[in-house]
Amino acid sequence: MNYPHPIIAREGWPFLAVVALLALALQSFGLTFLSVVAWILFVFVLQFFRDPPRYIPAQKNAVVSPADGRIVAVERVEDPYAQREALKISVFMNVFNVHSNRIPIGGEIKSVDYFPGLFVNADLDKASTQNERNAIVIHTDTGATVTAVQVAGLIARRILCYVKPSDSVEKGQRYGFIRFGSRVDVYLPTDSVPKVAIGDKVSASSTVLAELVS
Incomplete structure (x- = not known):
């Protein structure tokens, strides 16, 4: 299991430190009610940035979920990042899901492209094309192309991506993070066999979204 990071994502450490210091300061001034509110906020931030x-x-042909959440789309669409027709599977993350993003399948990163945009509810289909997003295109060892797109949501204001073109990546490898509610779209070859349906709950790295046809 490739996991070089601690259980609490490093992206959350500054937030946790600020909220903890605020709670301690309020407590030291005898502002009990406000300090309790701050500690409740600390617990919320702690659970948001967990990263187990x-x-x-x-199995080599398995495409795994890049995020925790719920399936909101399984459909044939145009993949605008790899210019092809594709099977799109979308995972919606609410504020209670783990927001660490994982590589859906091993291969080589061919492109990484950031697109500014809106911040509409990521549960809506139009979020895929209108919201702020970051797309990576992966070429697998078998020649297949898989695109993963981090999409900002209504509250999310920061997409973090740690891979670059020509990087070799492994399935399940941690590659990014989206803060406070969002979505990840995965575009697959049209002959891929989906293993999930709309409404299914999925776990990053563990749930198989689809199988590529060899």
Whole structure:
């Protein structure tokens, strides 16, 4: 299992430190009610930035979920990042899900492109094309192309991506983070076999979204 990061995502450490210091300061001034509110906020931030290790299926043709959440789309669309027709599977993350993003399948990063945009509710279909987003295109060892797109949501205001073109990546590898509610779209070859349906709950790295046809 490839997991070089602690259980609390490093992206959350500054937020946790600020809220903890605020809570302690309020407590030291005897502002009990406000300090309790601050500690409740600390617990919320703590759960949001949790980032536990996950099991990664070994089968080579399995495309795993890049995020925790709920399936909101399984449909044939145009992949605007790799210029092809594709099967799109979308995962919506609410504020209570783990927001660490994982590589859906191993291969080589061919492109990384950031697009500014809106911040409409990421549960809506139009978020895929109108919201702020970051797309990575992966070429697998078997020649297939898989695109993963981090999409900002209604509250999310920061997309973090840690890979760049020509990087070799492994399935389940941690590659990014989206703060406070968002979505990840995965575009697959049209002959891929989906293993999830709309409404299914999925876990990053552990849930198989689809199988590529060899």
